[in-house]
Amino acid sequence: MISKDYIILSPDGIHARPATALLKLARQFKSVVHVTKNQKTVRLNSMLNLLALSPKFGETITVSVDGEDEQEALEAIGFFFTENLKDI
């Protein structure tokens, strides 16, 4: 399992639309993805859980990926956080 921290750069936090995109992205990989904020961890397959975590601007979240394609998955998700999320 590998993991990495990200700071939310989107001023609105992660709202439904980026969350939908993020879930879709995570689904493309065989690995299991989890997101942690303030010691609370949810699996990145549920919109409800992700929104309930309500990651906001400036907060740090940890993304953990476990599985055969974890390297690619983490890269893609990392790219999403640093690049995509700023614009959405």
Place this chain on the structure above:
Amino acid sequence: MKGIGVSPGISVGRACVIRKIKSSIHEIPPESEADILREVERFDLAIQQSVIDIEILLEKGKHTLLTEELAILETQIEFLNDPQLKENVEIKINTEHKTATIALEEVIQSLIDLFEQMDDEYLRTKAEDFKDIGKRILVHLNGDQATAQLLHPDDPCILIAEDFSPSETISLDASKVLGMATRLGGKTSHTAIIARTKGIPAVAGCGESLDLVCDNDLLILDGLEGLVWINPDEDTITKYTILQEEYRKHSEWLKSLKDAPALTTDGHKITLKANISAVEDMETVLEHGGEGVGLLRTELLFMGRKSYPAEEEQFEFYQQIAGKSRQMPVTVRTIDIGADKQLPWLNLSAENNPVLGYRAIRICLDRPELFMTQLRAILRASKYGKLKIMFPMISSLQELRSAKAMLMEAKKQLTDEKISFDADIETGIMIEVPSAALITDILVREVDFFSIGTNDLCQYTLAVDRMNEQVAYLYDPYHPAVLRLIQQVIQQAGNNQIEVSLCGELASDPQATMLLMGLGLTVFSMSAASIPQIKNIIISNSMEKAREVAQKVMLMEDSNQIKTYLQLINP
């Protein structure tokens, strides 16, 4: 409480309230493994159906919805498919033995609570989405199934509901349902028509006051005056018990008229036929002394099913009706359906204005395979009785000719296949679109009969949606414009010596009988249960008087004056 009396009769009994969304209270908690599995499957299915709902919305709105709106719908799909939602509901079903409905209600409520408390304003708005999807799932979860149980109560009771769908009303067991009251609807709603056919007293359009009724309240329902009494006092109960008895006696007297011909006192014969929609209805027709069927609605054959009924199945339906008709004429109306009725196999897209849209003969001419199947089935059954074919919603000569060409083609096919049928089968049209009513002098040359459909004629002439409560008061068959059209159609038919009948609600309205007779109408078609009452009016009056009444009415300026006058002569 005051509503609209839509099916006469008085009933006294306990209330049974059908709340479509909140029907969970009537469900039994799952105990066995099998029950639990069934509840989980029921939930999964409801989710799938809800997702399909939204996918359809998305597909339709692809080019018209705003990006924000599309995003909301996509998010809702995400919520519906959410594994956490599924898990939460399943835990409640599995370990707490809750029904899928209750489990879902609780899970949705906790989500609403959670999100409403969030400090992020945007996330707070998501609570609305949970309410929305919760409602959607519940409809699929319960809608039909729970209602279906309630529609067949163990003990006789008075059913209370928002409204009944046509298929629900049709499945009602008249021996268990003492009466019906609905929030919505009016005299011409399906509920009303079918309640009258089944002889169940009914009050429609009660509005919000109907919410006051609770399960097991004692109710008195007066289907003639349109009154509902909730937990009435002793005096009222006594009064209505007497009225109920009087009504029963009057009904018995009317029943005794069964075999008497409908002759006016000066010897003019009027023919009273029935409107029916099912094979069983034939018995009711004979019971009430109907002289044939003026309108056989064929929609039931096509409703509440997954696929289009094959020719053989349709043939059997028409054949059975013909077989029970004792060689009395039966007018079969070809399918009269549109986007306001749900026929999954027909794939009709929702319309802004279904009444003016893709419906009835318009669908048939557009989908020849559908129309041809029905025409062939009717023709094949025609050798077992005296069937007639009637096309609904004709609005121009062109349409009539196209429909007749299809009928010719069906006849040719059968002849080629050496299948016998009644080669002289009469063919006619409904006059229910004002444009058709105004060119009856042209149409008359190409048909064997007219049948005036006053319900649609009235709504199209007056530009009133009869199902819209806000404008329903404008729906008025006594409007001089409607009466003039009716008069014109009857005259044109008379001039050309073809039969004209009237099969709308007006035919069963006692206030209209004298007027219509006076205008020259000789064939009335109505719900079988109304026949004795109308016959009673005919045999108590003369044609001379009827003509006088019609003459006076046609000179009057507005419908209030007309209605007051008609009430006066027919107390």
